Amino acid sequence: MAEKHQQVYPMPQAKHDEEAAMEQSKELRRKKRMKCLVYVVAFAVFQTGIILLFALTVMKIRTPKFRVRSATFETFDVVTTTPSFNIKMNAELGVKNTNFGHYKFDNSTITFFYKETPVGSAVVYKTRARARSTKKFNIVVDLISTNLPNTSNLGNDMSSGFLPLSSKSTLRGKVELFKWSCKINSSNLT
Numbered sequence: 001m002a003e004k005h006q007q008v009y010p011m012p013q014a015k016h017d018e019e020a021a022m023e024q025s026k027e028l029r030r031k032k033r034m035k036c037l038v039y040v041v042a043f044a045v046f047q048t049g050i051i052l053l054f055a056l057t058v059m060k061i062r063t064p065k066f067r068v069r070s071a072t073f074e075t076f077d078v079v080t081t082t083p084s085f086n087i088k089m090n091a092e093l094g095v096k097n098t099n100f101g102h103y104k105f106d107n108s109t110i111t112f113f114y115k116e117t118p119v120g121s122a123v124v125y126k127t128r129a130r131a132r133s134t135k136k137f138n139i140v141v142d143l144i145s146t147n148l149p150n151t152s153n154l155g156n157d158m159s160s161g162f163l164p165l166s167s168k169s170t171l172r173g174k175v176e177l178f179k180w181s182c183k184i185n186s187s188n189l190t
Contacts, residue, residue, distance in 0.1 A: 097133060104173050107123060110124055114154070
């Protein structure tokens with residue numbers, strides 16, 4: 001009969017093990033969340049670094065360089081008694097585009113000077129310089145000294161065999177990068 005009146009009580013240790021297991025499970029989930037959060041933050045920092053590097057290198061728009069690369073002369077008529085010249089010059093021009101996008105420029109004029117006095121000009125027709133390349137093209141210019149003032153030292157320069165010429169021009173155009181364009185001007189002063 002003693003067996004009939006005995007009550008069975010749950011073991012307190014089992015309840016303690018269940019609570020410990022729940023605590024351990026919560027701690028494990030918290031660690032997994034923290035690990036996931038660390039990965040997300042690391043990925044965001046990495047992506048920010050990549051975007052910053054891309055913006056500072058690829059997306060930086062630089063002004064293309066427009067230069068007279070070389071010149072040859074077809075006719076070289078020089079009169080030393082009344083200092084004057086009539087020169088037909090073939091000039092090779094170059095537009096060096098260092099951008100990662102095409103540079104499309106409009107029609108322009110390049111003017112050649114003898115000591116700040118214009119002696120000839122030519123038209124530079126609109127075209128495009130490809131990304132990270134140099135667009136080369138030729139022009140023909142007639143250089144004539146009829147507009148020079150009488151006070152110029154043209155006679156001395158011609159007798160010395162040295163004729164100082166310079167050029168000036170401005171190209172207006174756009175750099176197109178990923179279907180996005182930015183207007184810029186490129187100057188030539190040589």
